[in-house]
Amino acid sequence: GNSVTQMEGPVTLSEEAFLTINCTYTATGYPSLFWYVQYPGEGLQLLLKATKADDKGSNKGFEATYRKETTSFHLEKGSVQVSDSAVYFCALESLPIQGAQKLVFGQGTRLTINP
Amino acid sequence: GAGVSQTPSNKVTEKGKYVELRCDPISGHTALYWYRQSLGQGPEFLIYFQGTGAADDSGLPNDRFFAVRPEGSVSTLKIQRTERGDSAVYLCASSLTGRGVRTDTQYFGPGTRLTVL
Numbered sequence: 544g545n546s547v548t549q550m551e552g553p554v555t556l557s558e559e560a561f562l563t564i565n566c567t568y569t570a571t572g573y574p575s576l577f578w579y580v581q582y583p584g585e586g587l588q589l590l591l592k593a594t595k596a597d598d599k600g601s602n603k604g605f606e607a608t609y610r611k612e613t614t615s616f617h618l619e620k621g622s623v624q625v626s627d628s629a630v631y632f633c634a635l636e637s638l639p640i641q642g643a644q645k646l647v648f649g650q651g652t653r654l655t656i657n658p
Numbered sequence: 659g660a661g662v663s664q665t666p667s668n669k670v671t672e673k674g675k676y677v678e679l680r681c682d683p684i685s686g687h688t689a690l691y692w693y694r695q696s697l698g699q700g701p702e703f704l705i706y707f708q709g710t711g712a713a714d715d716s717g718l719p720n721d722r723f724f725a726v727r728p729e730g731s732v733s734t735l736k737i738q739r740t741e742r743g744d745s746a747v748y749l750c751a752s753s754l755t756g757r758g759v760r761t762d763t764q765y766f767g768p769g770t771r772l773t774v775l
Contacts, residue, residue, distance in 0.1 A: 547700075579766075586662075587701070587749065587766040632700050636764075644753070645691065645714070646764060648700030 545570045549633050549649030556623055557657050564618040564652050566607075566633035574635040576600075576609050576616040577646070581630045590618075590631070625656045660684065662767035664750050670773045671740055679735040679770045683752030690733050691764060692725055693749040701749050707733060740774045747771050 550565040568576065578590040578600070591600030596611035605620045616633060633649040663682045671677050683690050688709055693701035703717040707727045715725075722740075727733040737744055751764040 586768040587751075589763055589765075592763070634700070644689070644762065645703040645706060645717070646693075646701070646751075647703070650698070650700050 545574065545635060545637055545647045547633050547635055547647055547649035549631075549652050551650075551652070553653040553655060555655045555657065558625055559622045560656075562618070562620040562623045562627075562654070564631055564633075564654070566616045566618065566649060568614050568616065568633075568635050570614075570635055570637065572637065573611070574637050576607070577634045577636065578605070578607055578616070578618050579632045579634060579648075581632065581651075583629070587632070623654075623656050625658050628654055628656045630654070662750055662752055662765055664748075664767040664770050666770060667768065668771045668773075670775065672775050673740060673742060675740050675774075677737050677740055677772065679737075679748050679772070681733045681735070681750030681752075681767060683731065683733070683750070684765055685731075687752035687754055687765075688730070689753045689755060689762075689764075690727060691751040691753075692733070692735050693751065695747040695749055695769070697746070704735075704748075737772075740772075742774050745772055745774045 546569045548567050575594045577592045579587045580590045591602040593600040593609035599608045607616050607618045630651045630653050632651045634646045665680045690707040692704040695701040705725050706714040710730045722738045725735045747769040749769045750767045753762045753764045
């Protein structure tokens with residue numbers, strides 16, 4: 544079945560450091576891939592997405608590229624801020640002919656940025 | 659505009675009791691999803707509605723769990739004879755169509771934290 548494996552956390556970085564959170568997936572077909580973020584005390588928010596191979600999703604300085612050959616969708620940011628502290632979830636969405644367009648999530652990576 | 663709302667935000671109950679959790683999706687969204695997020699884990703799919711009908715309930719853990727969406731808008735997740743293992747955050751999401759459209763995005767509510775004592 545479909546699954547997502549994320550880099551285990553927690554991850555602690557200093558402000559302005561470079562961030563990478565690894566994500567790999569197993570899926571049949573060609574799923575859409577997502578990064579969701581959960582800020583403290585808030586609900587899940589879509590950060591970025593990519594719907595086909597070699598697509599790059601980007602938002603708020605974060606980027607992730609859909610790599611079919613390595614089945615990966617790693618999240619990167621060149622210079623993190625304290626406000627980026629949150630839990631990040633990688634997810635895939637299958638596009639079945641029938642049934643739910645359900646999301647399958649990784650376990651989440653807690654990111655803390657120190658000033 | 660208004661996002662997905664869920665009530666209550668917190669629910670504490672005793673083992674064996676019945677609970678109802680409510681989700682109010684974004685207006686006009688035909689697809690509605692329920693997920694469950696256990697501590698330290700990612701959300702797990704429970705059930706999907708397309709309009710009023712439960713199109714996929716394959717994620718419901720057992721027959722104590724049931725959900726309805728009688729008018730194609732608000733949905734209620736019902737849990738009978740609650741057990742301590744049911745303690746989790748229950749998330750609701752909605753999307754415009756849910757019908758295999760690559761541009762469709764699921765928008766999540768803030769969740770209901772259920773604690774079973």
